[in-house]
Amino acid sequence: MPTGAPPRPRRRRPHGKPALFGALFVVPAALYVAIFQLGPVLYGLVLSFTRYSPLSRSGPEFVGLDNYRSLYGDPEFGRAMLITGRYVLQVLPITVVIALGLALLSNRAFRGVGLFRTAMYVPHVVSLTAVSMIWLWIYSDDGVINQILDLLGMAGQRWLSTEDAALNAASAMRVWKALGSNMVLLLAGLQTVPKDLYEAARVDGANAWQQFRAVTLPGLRPMLTYVIAMDIIYLAQGFTEIFVLTQGGPYGSTTTVNFLIYTEAFQYNQMGSASAMAFVLFAFIAGLSIVAIRVGQGRRL
């Protein structure tokens, strides 16, 4: 540390002793992340170029691009990709639109608004496993939906064991679960929109819809982008709800990529091809969220 430093050394980058301690304080976290996060990514990448079953005596056998090549023509994997894409695309818009509506409605101080926000947030806090259990009953043959349909004189359905209905049933549950956290985030975004912009818009004679288009949406864009990107990342990894509600069935109609990876790796012990699937999914998620972020930063929403 230079002696005779200026009276306010705040702006300077600490060096010498403080910097040394800085590096020291980071070591435990960096070491852990390197071993248990970055290491596995590299290990997984290597595995994706091999054929490997942990049950066999021999180690991983290098097969080059074979795993990726066979995924390209694999109808099962292709179908799982389509199902995952459809899952994301049918849950995301509904959740975001409803959550935005609710955020706009509750962006006002009135008695009970805190209670409302807390209540909306509960489905997000309770584990995906637990809420899936509740919906397993709701969708069961004698469950509440069929009981209500019965009261209305309509025929019940086998929600989780019909090909057409099962993925939609899981989607409806995810909409319900994601609403609260999306709403809370969008609400926080709404509160960063400068209030005087609304005043200015009103002076210019803008109606409610014009104010929404000209002031609310542009101000909300960073948070909206974040919410959409996070939703994509979560939804594209759908697994737990599928495991509990349908086990990927009926006839593979709810087999998401993550569910396929799980069965490939832990039921068929194909660690190599499962790793290749995981990296394709990684690329898919990264691509989709980069598109979302690009669009979010663009001029038009």
Add this chain to the structure above:
Amino acid sequence: MTALMARARRRPRSSRLWPRVMVLSVVTALVLLPFVWMTSLAFTPEGAAFSEVRLIPAQPTLENFATAMRVANLDTAFINSAVVTSIAVLTNCVIPVLAGYAFAHLPFRGSKVVFYVLISTAAIPVSVTLIPLFLMAKNFPLAGGNDLLGSGGSGLLDSLGGLMLPYLVGTMNIFLSRQYFAGMDRDFAEAARIDGASEFRIFSRIYLPMARPLIALVAVFSFTGVWDDFLWPLVVSTSERSTTVQLAITTFASTGNVKYGALMAATILVSIPVLVVFLVNQRGFISGLSEGGLKG
């Protein structure tokens, strides 16, 4: 705010607000309805559950809770989950917080790069690291009958050590900590440094006590994240010995003919800890969540 007040003055406040309060109340009721059904079902005697939907069971009973505890292995699951979660909360309140503090106040050569590399791992899908982590747990040296090279036994599979392996440092917590400490004044540190205080002392005696809301947030996030996780226990736990709460309710659900009353009772028991932690800390929880989006 002035705009809102100007508008509110024009018409009585209550009449302007009641439509939105109505809509929000209906939505709240709908969102909470599944939990109401869950609770009602958990107190309904087995066999009567499917006769009709009732919000309050005709003859409430606790028998489902007893069945759940007996059949679903919940006692082992609760102990395992409690141990794993407590240790993960503890390590997460220390290691990432210390790192976040250093990134904010003690920058070193290349610290920005290190920070971004660490943070970027938060975007890696779980399935990418799942298989390698499983193999690493299985081949962990000198554990579960393994030799120094990690072969021969089952390693950390089916053990508490294996269960907690991926939870000990959450990268999001490093991010949250850096953001939090970056908002604090550096002058305190400068003054203490001139007085000859060590860097660790400056952290532990000056900054850490001011960072209580951060610690609470990190603790709550880690608690819910670890307690609620399902996929990792599913692959690493190979017997009832190392089961967790989330795992216990799913195995219970998949044992042939599902007893929904007992299943809902088990689900309630498993969810109570996270609900309590959330309700006690909800302000910090919600603002912390929003912070990630506003600054990130």
